[in-house]
Amino acid sequence: MNIEKTVAQMRKGVLELCILSILEHKEAYASDMISTMKDAELIIVEGTLYPLLTRLKNEGLLDYRWQESTGGPPRKYYTLTQLGKNTVAELKISWNDLVSSINKIIIQKTI
Amino acid sequence: MKKNIKVNVAGMLFNIDEDAYEMLENYLNRLDRHFSRTNGSKEIIEDIERGIADMMSNRVNSTKTTINLDDIQEIIKAMGEPGEIDDEEENNYSHSTSSRINAPRRLYRDSDMKVIAGVCSGISKYLNVDVAWIRILFVVLLFISGTGLLIYLVLWIAVPEAITTAQKLEMQGEPINIDNIEKKIKEEVNNLGDQITKIKKEHFTKKKSETNTPRRNQPSVLGSMIAALVKVVLVFFGLFFGILALIVIGFTIPAFVTAGGSLFFILGDLVYFSIPEVLRSITVNNSEYHMVFLPLIAIIFIPLISLILGSLGYLFGFRSEAKGINKALGILWIVAVVFSVVSFFQIKNHFEHDTVVKNQITLNVNDSTKTLYLRIAPSLMNLPDLDDDFATIYDEFDGDFMVIKTDSTYYAAPKFRSYFTSDSNFRIETVMKSHGEKPSIASKNVRNIDYKIVTKDSVIYFSPLFSFPSQDRFRNQQVEIRLYVPKNKSIIIEENPELTSQLYKEIERELGYSIP
Structure with missing residues (x-):
């Protein structure tokens, strides 16, 4: 088994939930999210984020506004739409369910 | 002196070294092609460009005003290759192999599969033949008054090494399209990509000595040349002994065949004594015969096989496996020696x-x-x-x-x-x-x-x-x-x-x- 690949796929599945959760409390631009997720070791390369953000925005979960920055290019600050807020709430429930059922299996197996 | 270019990235102006610019442009083109069939590709590219501009702006200040190759390399590494970035399911590459035959093919040295300089593996890719045959051919040519060595050295000098992905695809005759480049890049993300970057880095840091980039501890050119030379000598020694062992085996095997008539027989110009016949004539029964015969086979052939294995292991890159097998063979050999000593005294007894x-x-x-x-x-x-x-x-x-x-x-x-x-x-x-x-x-x-x-x-x-x-x-x-x-x-x-x-x-x- 290619552990690296499997782990990468696990991460992939939860990336959307992470982005949405980060944006739940405050608006953020790409670099903010990247540093948060890098700290949590969820992302390896920054580039991964951009297609994801675009897709979520096109699906109507995110919205953004432009903001000038000092010294750098203008930044896209993302916020959750109402649909996004509903989605993240649902995803969180699903996530917690998933974690508890998987833990059940894993723990049973180890005993 | 270095040429500087002014470049506009996401609406921002940067001073960038020419080589760094080329690398950046190349990278953006790769991204462009990669996302060409994705929804919202333009926006994704723009976002990435903005991200790059953001990183670039963090790398310039009042003292350092120019983006250099190191910066771009680090930025690209942070941003990721197109294959790593994509969040969609992995693309299906199967369709790309069908057009393989039509693609132009060029002869390169394949340093990914090299033993010495990748000449043989390059030829094997070019001809689409298993590399083993090419290597055997070179070994055979080597023994025709060293022709193989000469040809090899000429090809080493004349044939360029496949360094870039495009060259590697050309070498294999795969069409140079985005799918294949991506596939290739994924393959080499772990090892070769890093190595090439290192080499380039070393190469470029030397060139622009006016910048105060910290020097990296790279092996010197002389050192790597000596290492290559040692390798060449080792490979030829390995080959020599492997082939010698093969020849010895070839000449020894007849001795283990029942001659059916004489304890001695003639094959070609050589007089063999038939070991089975001789042992049959000496030993009193089957068990005694096998007690002598089998250890004898082991004693003679194990070192030869082990030599061949070692030499093949070196040539075809299964050295560690060969070592394991050889260890087992070594133990078997010692057992055979012990048996032989015992049966020697038993045989000697018959002549007391x-x-x-x-x-x-x-x-x-x-x-x-x-x-x-x-x-x-x-x-x-x-x-x-x-x-x-x-x-x-x-x-x-x-x-x-x-x-x-x-x-x-x-x-x-x-x-x-x-x-x-x-x-x-x-x-x-x-x-x-x-x-x-x-x-x-x-x-x-x-x-x-x-x-x-x-x-x-x-x-x-x-x-x-x-x-x-x-x-x-x-x-x-x-x-x-x-x-x-x-x-x-x-x-x-x-x-x-x-x-x-x-x-x-x-x-x-x-x-x-x-x-x-």
Whole structure:
């Protein structure tokens, strides 16, 4: 088994939930999210984020506004739409369910 | 001095080194092509560009105003290659292989698969042949007065190494499209990509020595050249010994084949002694035979196989596996040696005692007979038909060791000796010898030796061979004929015109040599 690949796929599945959760409390631009997720070791390369953000925005979960920055290019600050807020709430429930059922299996197996 | 370019990234102006610019442009083009079929590709690229511009702006300040190659490399590494970035399911590449044949192919050296410089693996990619064949071909050419080495060196110099992904695809003849580049990049993300970046980095940091980039600890050019040279020597040594071992095996195998007739046989120009036949003739039963035979095979072939394995392992990159197998073979070899020592003493025991029996042949000659006539007469005994090979073997060993086997009988040639004597009459004596594990067995073995001499007046007929039953085994049975010749008398060898066998003629000649 290619552990690296499997782990990468696990991460992939939860990336959307992470982005949405980060944006739940405050608006953020790409670099903010990247540093948060890098700290949590969820992302390896920054580039991964951009297609994801675009897709979520096109699906109507995110919205953004432009903001000038000092010294750098203008930044896209993302916020959750109402649909996004509903989605993240649902995803969180699903996530917690998933974690508890998987833990059940894993723990049973180890005993 | 370095050329600087002003570049606009996401609406921001940057000063960028020319080589760095090329790398950035190349990267953005790769991204462009990668996302060309994704929804919202334009926006994604713009976002990424903005991200890059963001990172670039963090890398310039009032003292450092120019983006250099290092910066771009680090930015690209942080941003990720197109294959890593994509969040969609991995693309299906199967469709790209079909167009392989039509793609242009170029000869490169393939450093991913190299043993020395990747010439062979490059050719194998070019011709779409397994690399093993190319390597074997070069090894064969190497032995034609070193042609292989010359060709290899020329190709090493003349053929460029496939460094970029595009070159690697060209080398394999895969069309250079985005799918394949991506696939390739993924393949090399772990190893080669890093290495190339390192090499480039070293290359470029040297070039622009005016910038204060920290120098990296890279092996010196001289060092890597020496390492390459050592490798070349090692590979050739490995090859040499591997091939030597192969040749030795080739020449040794016949010795392990049952000759079916003789303990010795001729193959090509070589006289072999058949190990199974010799062991059968010495050992008393099957278990003793195998106790000697199997360890002997192990002792001879294990080192040879191990040499070949080691050399192949080096050539085809399974050195660690080869080492493991060789370790096991080494243990097996030691076991075989122990067995051999034990069975050696057992065999030696069969030859512990010896018996010598002398016989006087009664001659119907009187004092007046001046000359004795000797003839070789195969008809005296029931001898098998023998081919000319036995004559060669007989010749090769000066009459020793030649033991011929038929169903239940062994045949060997007697030895002729002649001496001057002060007696007035001719005297002929036969001396029969044999060994055995006990004196009784040794003398039984002597009794079982069959040899015929017939005298008819002054003519003596000698059988060319003596025989002994195969159930007695070979215990160094010997027959020696001693001719005692008075000073004033002589012996004449009468050539027997009826001798058809080359061996018998040879024995007749040997008899002649023994006469003073």
